[in-house]
Amino acid sequence: EAPASAPVRAVQSKRQEDVAADELVAWILESGGKANVEVRRNAAGVRGLYATRRIEAGQDIYSVPLSCILNAGDMQDFSLPTLALLREMHTPCSRFSAYVRAMPPPEHQLNGCNLPLSYVPLLQSSYWEDQVLTWRSLLTRLLGGELNDSAAVLLPEAVGRAADNMTLLELQYACSLASSRYITGEPRQRMLLVPLFDMANHRPGCPHAVRSFERPDPSFRLVAGERIRKGEEVCYSYGDMADDVALVHYGILAGGSHTHPPRLLMVDHHLFDPEAGSNLVPPVPFEPATEKERRRELKRLRARLADLRELDRRAAALPAPQPEPGYERALKLMLRLQVIRREALEAEIGRLGALGKAAKMGKGGAQEEL
Numbered sequence: 001e002a003p004a005s006a007p008v009r010a011v012q013s014k015r016q017e018d019v020a021a022d023e024l025v026a027w028i029l030e031s032g033g034k035a036n037v038e039v040r041r042n043a044a045g046v047r048g049l050y051a052t053r054r055i056e057a058g059q060d061i062y063s064v065p066l067s068c069i070l071n072a073g074d075m076q077d078f079s080l081p082t083l084a085l086l087r088e089m090h091t092p093c094s095r096f097s098a099y100v101r102a103m104p105p106p107e108h109q110l111n112g113c114n115l116p117l118s119y120v121p122l123l124q125s126s127y128w129e130d131q132v133l134t135w136r137s138l139l140t141r142l143l144g145g146e147l148n149d150s151a152a153v154l155l156p157e158a159v160g161r162a163a164d165n166m167t168l169l170e171l172q173y174a175c176s177l178a179s180s181r182y183i184t185g186e187p188r189q190r191m192l193l194v195p196l197f198d199m200a201n202h203r204p205g206c207p208h209a210v211r212s213f214e215r216p217d218p219s220f221r222l223v224a225g226e227r228i229r230k231g232e233e234v235c236y237s238y239g240d241m242a243d244d245v246a247l248v249h250y251g252i253l254a255g256g257s258h259t260h261p262p263r264l265l266m267v268d269h270h271l272f273d274p275e276a277g278s279n280l281v282p283p284v285p286f287e288p289a290t291e292k293e294r295r296r297e298l299k300r301l302r303a304r305l306a307d308l309r310e311l312d313r314r315a316a317a318l319p320a321p322q323p324e325p326g327y328e329r330a331l332k333l334m335l336r337l338q339v340i341r342r343e344a345l346e347a348e349i350g351r352l353g354a355l356g357k358a359a360k361m362g363k364g365g366a367q368e369e370l
């Protein structure tokens, strides 16, 4: 027994997933990879990648050998990355054990796959509500065996007898993890879960670029697009996303909330086409070629804002939305998205209104000159 006077040292124990993240880096190095980064948390508790030395533009930030990549197959089937991840989570002695142990726990993982159903109406967009409900329905049908004739991989094929006790919540969690972490693209059109790569947080416009499957070195590399100082966070750009896209796909607000005026949500943008199946619209502002076009767009935006104000009026008469246990942060994000949406619409309506006034004044001035 320690004497009563012995100093008591506060031991700050690392979270299990952070210990696993250190082991993940060690595994990549043992497997022949290189890492000029470590995994750490920032002051806000967000985990990310940090440079362990100065890295010049054009140099590798890390390289992950192909043997450490989890290939989730081709891009036809929504559930493949989820099932690939679940397979490793339920495989004793999986070679990806360091990878799956380093995943954020359910309470820190959010996107449209595991959004509580009671929050779905808060998206205030039939497009996003349909998306989230479609994903939920696919997961439910995968769990119930209804997709057995059409799914590329069935649940018992992926996880064996663990399928007997699988819950929808576990499927949603795995779906949320996998869909917010996999990468696809040239030269291989495959959904790849790449350890270490998926520890980098989003920064819009981040210049670092992926190079993979090249010869003579086919490994998966992140190459610095600008100099990175030792200790600096290493970002990755998940795409040029509006805030609604960032929230539903990554559980973050990362587009318009950082710009002044805030950027229109994707679903409010003039180029948004719900049928196109793309989640990216270019952040180009509407530039009317004629006065008629300007008025038409102004009318569209005013009608959109009026619909939202009507929803606000109705919501004010009801009790405030209640957080689901464990999803308190998610509710805050969704309510913040509503505010950003209205601010962005107001700003755009103001801009188009001012364009009209400026055009009128220009005409008046030109007529005076004549």
Ligand SMILES: C[S@@+](CC[C@H](N)C(=O)[O-])C[C@H]1O[C@@H](n2cnc3c(N)ncnc32)[C@H](O)[C@@H]1O
Binding pocket: 046, 047, 048, 103, 104, 108, 109, 110, 180, 181, 197, 198, 199, 200, 201, 202, 203, 249, 250, 251, 252, 254
């Ligand atoms: C590919 S993972 C990045 C690593 C992740 N932070 C982790 O600890 O495993 C994507 C997730 O990281 C978080 N994330 C990414 N970019 C972020 C940012 N700019 N700010 C806050 N969280 C971010 C979100 O939870 C997102 O779903």
